[in-house]
Amino acid sequence: MIGHLCHVAGKSDPTLVLDRRALPTDERELISTLLVARDWLADRHGAGVTTIAMIEPSADPVFDLDYQFAQYLPGSPSGFELRGSCGHSILSSVAVAQRLAWLPRHGAASRLHVNVLNTGDRVSCEVSGAGGSLTFGVEFGYHPPRRLGDLLPTGFAQDDLDGMPVSLVSAGNLHVFVDAAGLGLHDQEALFAADASMRRRLTGLRRAAARRLGLPDDSVFPRVAAVGQYEYRRLAVLSLPAPARPGPLPPADAITVAAAAVIDGTIAHQLAQRAWSRLDELVVDTPGGTTVARTAVSGTGLDDTLTRVGVRRGTVRYEGSIFVEPLRDLMLAPGRVPAPCMN
The missing domain is CATH 3.10.310.10 (Diaminopimelate Epimerase; Chain A, domain 1)
Structure with missing residues (x-):
């Protein structure tokens, strides 16, 4: 072949x-x-x-x-x-x-x-x-x-996993989002330099989310993303499993972050509001670069709809x-x- x-x-x-x-x-x-x-x-x-x-x-x-x-x-x-x-x-x-x-x-x-x-x-x-x-x-x-509500696998903008508030969102790829500040990561440098113990904690949340959704806990899905808000009109994201060489968010992951950011009540939406981010043009920093996702939605409520998300050129x-x-x-x-x- x-x-x-x-x-x-x-x-x-x-x-x-x-x-x-x-x-x-x-x-x-x-x-x-x-x-x-x-x-x-x-x-x-x-x-x-x-x-x-x-x-x-x-x-x-x-x-x-x-x-x-x-x-x-x-x-x-x-x-x-x-x-x-x-x-x-x-x-x-x-x-x-x-x-x-x-x-x-x-x-x-x-x-x-x-x-x-x-x-x-x-x-x-x-x-x-x-x-x-x-x-x-x-x-x-x-x-x-x-429909934005259909992107929430549990039907809720936030859920509780192991005592931690999270948001489960499925668009390009299934993700579990957690507020980086709730993990004690209060600046972008700390988020991107997360040590082995912090990565194990994130992996534990990912596996708990997989079990909640009836998926194998050793799968790569859902991905887990710690989201921080440290700069005006920007979000910072550490996503696991991470690639061998850091880079900007892959397109399928970027659209999930962008979709999560427009759904009222999710962790990503709350942080994007705090940053005064443009939800139709979301800027996301990662350890390997910056991604801009351009989103077309009718609004932010669960009955509003997502039409498209455009991401960076490759x-x-x-x-x-x-x-x-x-x-x-x-x-x-x-x-x-x-x-x-x-x-």
């Missing part, structure tokens, strides 16, 4: 992009197959791949591409998480699909539409650039618009194709390979 490796600026490891149509449809068999591919790549190409994108041209005329995300879970036994989403791997997917001529040739203002099978999100990518490097603007859209570099030898028998049947799109 032929795979493709792409690297997004700000992300430490490449994404492996595979043709979804050649992969098993059964979840257990799929995870087993992805583990074989990941371990083989790790043995031959350094640190290994932690994210895999599985793509195919969409049969739905509304979309250009169907995309499924898999996040590697180290441990014993290791595995893959098929919940959630990753904006970086979406960008990699579009870059590969462009290179394979599955998509219309892009112009100065081309917009490509991706169907995120894991979450039901509709992602629009504005593409520019040529050759081995492409730059994207990313917008997560909701059609029809999402640059993708195509690293090349690779024959994944242990998956050599996974080939498309004749007639299933799409004809190149000549639009």
Whole structure:
């Protein structure tokens, strides 16, 4: 089977992009197959791949591409998480699909539409650039618009976990938000320098949230985010699990922070109000940089709706194709390979 490796600026490891149509449809068999591919790549190409994108041209005329995300879970036994989403791997997917001529040739203002099978999100990518490097603007859209109350998995803007007030919000990715000041982190330097004991405490909250929602507590979802308000019109966020190399918030995480900030009563909303933040253009600092999320909502009440969230531009570099030898028998049947799109 032929795979493709792409690297997004700000992300430490490449994404492996595979043709979804050649992969098993059964979840257990799929995870087993992805583990074989990941371990083989790790043995031959350094640190290994932690994210895999599985793509195919969409049969739905509304979309250009169907995309499924898999996040590697180290441990014993290791595995893959098929919940959630990753904006970086979406960008990699579009870059590969462009290179394979599955998509219309892009112009100065081309917009490509991706169907995120894991979450039901509709992602629009504005593409520019040529050759081995492409730059994207990313917008997560909701059609029809999402009711803000439906983004709260428990139905409440705040819940209590282990004696700590938290907000559980599910937009791009499921998150549990906690006020950094309630953890004794009273300035941005202290938040970003959180020691091992503080990270264990945050991880404990994440696992408690997973149990509350009936999810495996060793999953990467929900993510946990400690949110601080230390500067005018800015929020500071420390999110776990953290990437190997710090960077700005990944797009799928950024839209969850932005969505949480507009829902009345959540911890993120209370802190954004304290900062006098613009909720339609939220500025978020992280240990690895700053993200600006632009949000379109009808209001902040539970019955108001979210239409879209646009996040920072990302640059993708195509690293090349690779024959994944242990998956050599996974080939498309004749007639299933799409004809190149000549639009």
